[in-house]
Amino acid sequence: MFQSIAKKFLTFMLFFLILSFVSFCLLKLVPGDPVRSILRVDDVAVSNQQIADMRSQLGLDQPLPVQYGKWLVQLLQLDFGQSYLTHRPVLTEFIEKLPYTLLLTGGSLFIMLLIALPLGTLSALYRNHWIDSASRVFALIGSSIPSFWLGLLFIEWFAVKLRILPSMGDGTIFHLVLPSLTLGLAMAAVYVRMIRASLIESSGQDFIKAAQARGISPVRIFFRHMFRHSLVPLITVFSESIGSLLGGTVVIEVLFAYPGLGKWIVDAIAARDYPIIQGYTIFMAVFIICLNILVELSYRWVNPEIALKEKRLS
């Protein structure tokens, strides 16, 4: 196992280098110039010479490999640079935004699980029953509704009409409810179908039939065998959902004025704030890689057969 982790770490370092270089190059190839934003040409009289001077001062006129090399050296000293616009360290800004995004991610996944697990399970267990039909209708509607529209509806119902939840901002658990509900519902629609399919597939396995024949209680069969067996594909998709939620849910963040990472990175892209964009890419790469490692480890827990197979192969 340790060997496997060490191998993964080396792969990670190689992947990290390739990713950082490719993202750095792509960023520079995209048309756009941060200098116009830094100098606020729409606010302050600036000459083209001043723009050229600023570009040179930031080293943006240097060859791409030189720019990348400097950035990499800086990164090896754990210096992610400063935002061109706010002049604050990228790391500080990221650390400020991260808890909000983690909370929103957690809240959304919590809502999703609360809805999708029971609905998906019931739908699988009561196949072709009205419960199954209802959950399929929910899944269809849920996946068709645009989340910004759903968000506006929730604001209208819960904040304007009922006045029981805040429509925007952050700070209390109540501020999380509407954005989490908006995101969670949209995701739940997808997961209901997936859980249903996965459980149906598991229920047809021989070991389930054998357990039933042995007279094991249905609840035990469900949790110890059927549910556990269904978890592998679900965990994979679940990790992807976590990744995309951490990556940013810009529309929801804008709608609920929620200060997460999504809005932060979109603003940075619009202003071509390179240090933030590049820093964010690295943070996210690390996150996603760590997440994938965790997911792989969880496979072993969920299905020990995977670990055994690896052992046999090695």
Next chain:
Amino acid sequence: MFKRSYFKLCIPAVMAVMMTACASSPSTTSTSSTAPQDKSVTLLFNVQSPSIDPHTDINYTAVRAGVNETLIKVNKDLKLEAWLAEKWDSKDGRHWTFSIRPGVKFHSGKAVDAAAVKASLERALKLNPSVKNALHIRDIHAEGKTLSITTDKPFPEFVSELVHPNTAIMDTTATGDFPSGTGPFQVASFRAGSELNLERNEHYWNGEVKLKHAKFMFNEDANARQLAFQAKTADIVYRPPIESLELLKADSTVKIDSLPSLRTHQLIYNMNNHDLKKTAVRKAFDHLINRDEIASGIMSGQGTPAQGPFLPDFPFSPEYITKKFDLNAAREGFKEAGYTVQNGKITNPDGSPLHFTLLTYQSRAELPLISQLIQANAKELGITIDIRQVDNIDEYLAAHQDWDLATYSNITAPRGDASYFLNAAYMPEGALNYGRVHIPELERMITQLNTTVNEEQRNKLALKAVTLIDQENLQSFLVHPNNVVAYRNYVHNWVTSQSEYYLLTQDLDVN
């Protein structure tokens, strides 16, 4: 039996979802005042602020929220007014002397003197390249209440540049988490991109501050802002969606303020185009623009037809002959410019049709619609206009020349002075001279303006330059979009600042 047991398992989970959704919130109380001594107001602004640092924040929140103040301000008549500087003087436009207002203290309790102002300006120059470019300061000298500044060149508009909110004065020695300013409010808490909570400055130098608390919130989605206003999360909402104005007007507890902003939507002509470099063609083309339709139709009445780059209230705005949408006048104009008119359609002298490429962009939703209107009007005369939408108009215009016309929008006199726009848009080196305008006579006027100190003379020179711009029809100025603000009728003394720099003031009150 088997199935019923699963069903029971799911009931608590479903109940939990419903309870979560229906949880009551303690934070949705109305923000209007409850007791006279505890008055508060909440303003919902349309742009998020990532920082509260007055020197680097691109949203100018510290000044807008009444936390920090500048040496000079621009008043509601769009004229310069003393603020933290009581008076100022310069004989040559290069050596400036400011008298710092006595009796002013920072929120930290420290007295504001010339040394404190010097330290603050130096911090702004160090942190913000935009401020450094705008101010051209060579050195600053402080003595008591007298601040002496030398610019690196004769710079008569220096005073108006000190209106820029990023030059706001703060106590650089204060060690708290938030900037210590001199304004009517001090920061209680700030959450980047979300909200700023403020408390009354009990020792405000300019007298009593009416509100005890104020909240400055941000939301970039217009519909969400309107809903927040309806939910009474906010008492004042900046730029509600135009389509909701009728709904808001129907509410007797809501007041709406709508007045022309300092922004001007414009049509840029590319002077490298064979046709558009001719004044007569540009003048003829201008007749294809239906400004009234743009203001009343496309902008739902929330815009004022523009005759020139600046609002007519400015002393450097000439008396314009109102520009009219007139297809016949356009036809005549093209004919006089040497083009052929056949069956009411314009063609080149060789009989080929006229064809232009017009650039527009989505971030100002009305600009693509304006482009389509111009395209339709031009079609009446047989002129083909291809509309192309670009992602970042500034970058595209600066880097490419494959366009003939472009819609654009900017604040033309952000600090009450014409020189910013004239220098940026008409000087050969100007960063906004996208149309490659090169009129030596105009450049001479702007150069002279740049070395003239006397305000009256400056206004005269700017007026001459703007008149020439109009005569040459260097750009077509389309419309000044309105600033729209909605607020509850219990809010008093709200003033919609045309500069948009001052929102929460000491006079703002609720009953």
